[in-house]
Amino acid sequence: MRFTGHLEHGFYVQNELTLHPEVLAHYYGSASHEAGSVPYTDLPSLIAEEQAPQFLHKAAKVPKHINPFDHEDLEDVFKQALNEVQRLNHMPFELGVREEEWGDEGYPEIEIIPSRRNKELVVELPHFVWYPWAVYWCQALEVLGHTLNLVD
Template sequence: MWGASTGNTRAERTWPEVGSQFARAWRAFFFRLERVHGLQRNNPNHLWLLHTLFLPSINEDCDSFVRSWNSHPISGKGHNKTPNDMRLLGQLEHGIYPDINGGVHPEVLQYYRVEEMEDKEEAERVVIANIREEQYSQYYHEPVAVPKHSSPFEENGKEVKMFSRLLQELESSDFIPSNYRLTPGEWETGIYPIFETIPFGKKGNRRLEVPLPPHIWLKRAIQWVRCLVIMDSIMDSRQ
């Protein structure tokens, strides 16, 4: 897609759906982990644990949304066809182009006059550099720095094995650590909160209540706290 996404109505319309169908719930869950379940957002070990525990589930939710979105009919220019239908019809009408060195379209190579270059990898680098230069005016900010999330455990594997063994013991005994707001006695109403309030809007000065069904999110919170307690105990044993 060329140009700013803000000029593409359909692309912009997708973001509210991404939020309402899965992203907003994960955001609210991470707010809850920080508010009551011991998450420290500036602690690299905690970031590693978040990635390790929940990134596969987030990716599954994302894939599920993509499958659902690509199967829903689009009005207007889509003539009530789904994205999957339009992709198939486009392939039938125009054919399927082979990928070249990571997926650079033959017509793109021709457009940038590099289709005759013998070094195809260099041709791809030239194409990418040209696209980046042409699209630079559409960037509104520098790329966001991605937090480091390398494993806090020793490379020899001893601590990893200890972590796995202790986690298996806690799970088999159904033990839930105290002082992390995970047991009925620690809940204000005796019921695990069904909603979490998060900042909302461009300025973040509005509030939105997001449902977090306990049969899904309480289990994940317990998993987080168990792993957090074990990780912290292993880190403390080094001292």
């Protein structure tokens, strides 16, 4: 019976080696806190201080935003012309938004963007999401070019 119990449940070996409680607390941790420990209210600042080297890096340079229009009147002309182009549903030439410019495959549904270390980022471009924005951007680009040519 004793042998069967050892097989099923194992047996306890008396370990003659004893460790000092501080050694055990150092390697296994301890649930008790010392009286001089840091108060709980300071925990957010401790976490922020510990994580600061990970997040406080040199800021990236942001390109300057420059308004292409010298006068508000010219900007108003641009906005009115863009509204008129959109109302007429004009499709710009040579900017890749016309169906005849797409080729046999049609509007591209996937764009592959190369990145570091031979990895590629595949971006899905559903027609109903991106196409209206592409048309709007191309219309604005064409109107902007014509508006700025009026000044020159």
